Amino acid sequence: MMPSSRPSRCQPATRWSPRRTLPWAAVLVYCAVASGCAAISNPVANGVPVRRLSPELLGESRANLELIPLTALRQKPPDSYRLGPEDVLGIWIDGVVGPAGQAPPISYNPAGTQAPGLGYPVPVRADGTLSLPLVPPVQVKGLTLEQSEQAIKEAYTKTKAIFKPGEERIIVTLQRPRQYQVLVIRQDAAEPNVASAQQATARGLGFVVGFGGNAPRGARKGQGFSLQLPAYENDVLNALARTGGFPGTDAVNEIIIERGTFSGDLDKADVIRNQ
Helix, strand or coil, X not given: CCCCCCCCCXXXXXXXXXXXXXXXXXXXXXHHHHCCCHHHHCCCCCCCCHHHCCHHHCCCCCCCCCCCCHHHHCCCCCCCCCCCCCCEEEEEECXXXXXXXXXXXXXXXXXXXXXXXXXXXEECCCCCEECCCCCCCEECCCCCHHHHHHHHHHHHHHHCCCCCCCCCCEEEEEEECCEEEEEEEEEEECCCCHHHHHHHHHCCCCCEEECCCCCCCCCCEEEEXXXXXXXXXXXXXXXXXXXXXXXXXCCCCCCCCCCCCCCXXXXXXXXHHCC
């Protein structure tokens, strides 16, 4: 007698539906690309491990770098202006430097950044002295305007008794402060800042020379600036500020300072051409 068997319950067959699968596949692909999956967006099958790179190809470590305050890049302002060679003073000595009984002449600075000066222009010579009539050269290097005026009075009342003490009429002013020529060579911009170059030329800072005119787009280019900086402003901070600011993020973190003088425009052109 055959054993009786119960009919088995059949499971419904599962069907693949492309409408349900495609949206989930699109979501997975989007997540992989958006999260920066290197296997999909940037394959590195032929990459070189960092430990095998040459030291010349690695960036410089910034672990030992220190932040330099901006005040360290400028000169310490003096207590008062100290005279030196190439300063131009305005001097009036009644009856000696100027006609007797007449008011001293007034000179105005064309730039409008300095108060008007009284007297006739007298430059401070290379040895720091003033050449004045009837008296020996007067040493004024390192003196303030008040001290230099007192030194001139003593030259006309004590060294040479041309005036009696208290009867001299002497005025000393600063007509034009001395300036220092600074040549700045910059190689820190992919595209030269034409606006800053034009602004520098408009201020009378000198000529601007661009390098690499035929270089491909995006290549680093250089610029040269010839500046005339007033005394006590001839420092790194003012030189950088007047030539476009601090170096960009794509530049070498380095500033080279070379002290020297130029004998003419030819030497300046040689320095620019050899950079």
